[in-house]
Amino acid sequence: MTQHLDQMTVNGKDVPTSDTFGVENPATGQIFAQAPDCSPAQLDDALQAASDAFPLWRADIGARRSALLAAAVRIEESAEGLATLLTLEQGKPLPDARGEVGLTAMFLRGAATLDLPREVIRDDDKERLELLHQPMGVVAAITPWNAPLALAALKFGSALLAGNTVVLKPSPFTPLSSLALGVLLRDVLPPGVLNVISGRDPLGARLAEHPVPRRVSFTGSVATGKRVAAAAGADLKRFTLELGGNDAAIMLDDLDLDVHADGLFWGAFVNCGQVCMAIKRLYVPRSRYTEVVDALADRARSVKVGDGMLPGVQLGPLATAPQFARVQELVADALAGGATAAAGGRRLDGDGYFFAPTILKDLADGVRIVDEEQFGPVLPVIPYDDVEDALARANATQFGLNGSVWSADAERATALAARLECGTSWVNAHAAPAMEAPLVGHKWSGVGTEGGLAGLLPFTETKVMHVVRGR
Ligand code: NAD
Numbered sequence: 001m002t003q004h005l006d007q008m009t010v011n012g013k014d015v016p017t018s019d020t021f022g023v024e025n026p027a028t029g030q031i032f033a034q035a036p037d038c039s040p041a042q043l044d045d046a047l048q049a050a051s052d053a054f055p056l057w058r059a060d061i062g063a064r065r066s067a068l069l070a071a072a073v074r075i076e077e078s079a080e081g082l083a084t085l086l087t088l089e090q091g092k093p094l095p096d097a098r099g100e101v102g103l104t105a106m107f108l109r110g111a112a113t114l115d116l117p118r119e120v121i122r123d124d125d126k127e128r129l130e131l132l133h134q135p136m137g138v139v140a141a142i143t144p145w146n147a148p149l150a151l152a153a154l155k156f157g158s159a160l161l162a163g164n165t166v167v168l169k170p171s172p173f174t175p176l177s178s179l180a181l182g183v184l185l186r187d188v189l190p191p192g193v194l195n196v197i198s199g200r201d202p203l204g205a206r207l208a209e210h211p212v213p214r215r216v217s218f219t220g221s222v223a224t225g226k227r228v229a230a231a232a233g234a235d236l237k238r239f240t241l242e243l244g245g246n247d248a249a250i251m252l253d254d255l256d257l258d259v260h261a262d263g264l265f266w267g268a269f270v271n272c273g274q275v276c277m278a279i280k281r282l283y284v285p286r287s288r289y290t291e292v293v294d295a296l297a298d299r300a301r302s303v304k305v306g307d308g309m310l311p312g313v314q315l316g317p318l319a320t321a322p323q324f325a326r327v328q329e330l331v332a333d334a335l336a337g338g339a340t341a342a343a344g345g346r347r348l349d350g351d352g353y354f355f356a357p358t359i360l361k362d363l364a365d366g367v368r369i370v371d372e373e374q375f376g377p378v379l380p381v382i383p384y385d386d387v388e389d390a391l392a393r394a395n396a397t398q399f400g401l402n403g404s405v406w407s408a409d410a411e412r413a414t415a416l417a418a419r420l421e422c423g424t425s426w427v428n429a430h431a432a433p434a435m436e437a438p439l440v441g442h443k444w445s446g447v448g449t450e451g452g453l454a455g456l457l458p459f460t461e462t463k464v465m466h467v468v469r470g471r
Helices: 040-057 061-077 079-090 094-112 148-161 176-184 201-209 222-234 257-273 286-302 321-336 387-395 410-417 452-459
Strands: 008-010 013-015 020-025 030-036 119-123 127-135 138-142 165-169 194-196 215-219 238-242 248-251 281-285 340-343 358-361 378-384 402-406 424-427 460-468
Touching (some): 008 040, 013 040, 040 138, 040 165, 040 194, 061 079, 061 094, 061 148, 061 176, 079 148, 079 176, 094 148, 138 148, 138 201, 148 176, 165 201, 215 222, 215 452, 222 238, 248 387, 257 286, 321 378, 402 410, 452 460
Parallel strands (some): 281 378
Antiparallel strands (some): 119 127, 127 460
């Protein structure tokens, strides 16, 4: 059964759409809702609404702060409805969806506590020289399907606090929770401040190319990120790109597996592996290889996989049909090349995009699932003899999002982790973001930062105020 759910929000109101597209529940593979397909004229309207709202919104940071805090409260009050939509369209278990809604509110609260710095460089009887950070205008926010609400809030929280207005476009695979968010916030944010539109992929391209936005804040794949950079560059717009990763975790020989096996497992399998900051490959000393593979395979076999709406489910389906096909292709390629599945290795019977949690052994760099971002519930475990060699292999990639080193000796691990070529290095943890720290991608994993003060400043233009006195 399909039902029509939320409308787009433009200038604080519904916009009627004649065209819609189907949204699948990945747990069933069935279309369960229709989402509006934004026309080019409606995109113009949304950007115009954001432009019109900008002068008033930029004027009062106190009002912006209060509005963001009110938005966080409104999201928390509506958490159950948002979480249910998220599970239905994305597949993650309902408790995880509730966690994402909580994070969404937390990102808005975090943004509301930030301040735009004013740096006085010189202030004497001759002159006053000051650096200001001023809003840019309209920001285009484009999000992927793995964590649509939290990633949207990370963008629009900072963008709005800085004084910009926003047009948010979620992935066509998961538009519903973002559309619902737009509806919920209509009477919390002034009209036009946050506009939420939905449509198929060409809408993202039209938004990135459009002359109105002065910054594109994009999270998604490297391939699309390069297109966004080209489109934004042609208009000299600013852009932030939070892109894919192929995070390596390096285990050292002294690790206590009883303490850390769960951390390693969930560092890879969180959100069914569909997290940019999940472990995508694990390097293990050869002397402990069998022990580690067995510990992870035990966990992979015991995890409860199923429809995220059912109680007790720990891992849902892959979120989209193309992602399901890609994971199957990469696992088949590895198995054909001589890898062994210590657990899983196949799709699960029945409807929906379910893949058995998989631990792959007997493989090395050069196999696609080690070299590429799998973004699924599959972890390749690779033995090493020399830790310097493991480090070199961890760094031998165009990706540079995150990495981790696991050891009983935090000092030794920290020294190695500092040499990982990536935006965030953890010791004895992975996929553990800190609220105050920005997300940073090195190499092809990103341009610019999001989150925290370092993520606020990119939503501003730096301005020099130079007042000359006494002439
Ligand atoms: P994607 O690149 O296919 O799509 C992302 C968004 O871009 C969607 O909203 C899509 O509709 C839109 N889009 C498509 N073509 C466009 C174009 N030409 N111009 C502008 N927008 C366009 O990515 P995805 O499959 O939705 O997401 C998975 C990817 O996102 C993975 O690579 C993952 O690692 C990455 N990701 C990165 C982070 C991070 O913070 N670094 C976080 C989450 C996900």
